[in-house]
Amino acid sequence: MFLRIIALCLCTLGSLAWAGPSVVDAVGRTVSLEQPAQRIVALAPHIVENLFSAGAGSKIIAAVDYSDYPSAAKSLPRIGSAFSWSIEQVVALSPDLVVLWGSGNGMTALPQLQRLGLTVYVSEPGTLKDISASIRDFGVLAGTDHIARRNAAAFDADIDELAANGSQGPRLSVFYQVWNTPLQTVNGEHMISDVIELCGGKNIFAEQAQLAPHIALESLLEADPQVIVASGTDQSRPEWLDDWRRYPVLQAVQHEALLHIHPDLIQRPTARIARGAADLCAQLDRVRRDYVSVAPSPRT
Structure with a gap:
């Protein structure tokens, strides 16, 4: 009995150790992956930029028009615009993470992407603090959270300093x-x-x-x-x-x-x-x- 309990504990600890990244997106959905994302489709220019800030730019396999910052983003393959992109093209790329702009693309696309078995994070930053939160989330999902936390903290510090001076x-x-x-x-x-x-x-x-x-x-x-x-x-x-x-x-x-x-x-x-x-x-x-x-x- 004692050995069975020890074995059960070890299995539980092992499962916890190998648990994949998980965050809550802008619309309150829990987004979980078995392992950090390696193939990311980013469906708005701001998403591309924030992924780069999170240290995950090299993992983006497709973006939309006007994704032009940083300079490395200009060479990413395009699959349409933030307001008009092809679900078929997204699926054909076999991404392990799709980052969707709720307003730009419309939430109507979300159920279809989910039915097709894709993992989707909805990005909808509405406040300044949401920007740093998104960067942190992207870092968690891409396994680059050490870079994301640093850049998000630097952004928050800049905003706090401006707020103090602006008063x-x-x-x-x-x-x-x-x-x-x-x-x-x-x-x-x-x-x-x-x-x-x-x-x-x-x-x-x-x-x-x-x-x-x-x-x-x-x-x-x-x-x-x-x-x-x-x-x-x-x-x-x-x-x-x-x-x-x-x-x-x-x-x-x-x-x-x-x-x-x-x-x-x-x-x-x-x-x-x-x-x-x-x-x-x-x-x-x-x-x-x-x-x-x-x-x-x-x-x-």
Whole structure:
């Protein structure tokens, strides 16, 4: 009897020792593997970037269009876009892990991928802390958690430092312009709004119900933000940002506070958003220092 108990304990310990990686994804699903992933399909540019941050870039076997960072990602095979990719191609690649963007691809694809026997992790970072959590999860799943933990901790430290500095000085009313026609912004649930708050700003349309609402020009003029920020679709300053100069009554125009941030540094939920946040914080500090101290208080 004693020997049987010892044998049972050893078997149990052995099973625990060889247990594969397991994490909980963005929609609360437990994602488990028998062993660390070696063949990963990444179905959004931010997923590719965060996998590289987790030390798992070499394990990606396919990605989607615009997966362009870091430079090594540019040579990855493509299987469509973040909004349109082929399930048949994914299956044909025989991945041991598929990382799906919930919003971009639509959760409708998830049941079909599961029925086909694929292990799927749903990525949906909604806050700054979700970025580091995703990087840690990818490290666990790929067996590179020592790299992932280090890079995730560095990102969290950068954000914490910006938060401490951003609390100094008066808050600025900020309009973030996603697009010009139609006029579009983000509400307070969007990660970009978190970055604005991080830098000591206030999103003037934070209370909107939709995540990326269209707004009327009259609403913007009435709100009269002290700062207008835009990114556009590439690294250059969008021409339509300067269209606001047609309204010299706006505080943002009077303050020369029509700011541009590289889109990949603020619109992609990756570790690089810390760089975009640092850029925005520095620009808002300039507005505070040079203009707002002598300007009237915002009407928001």
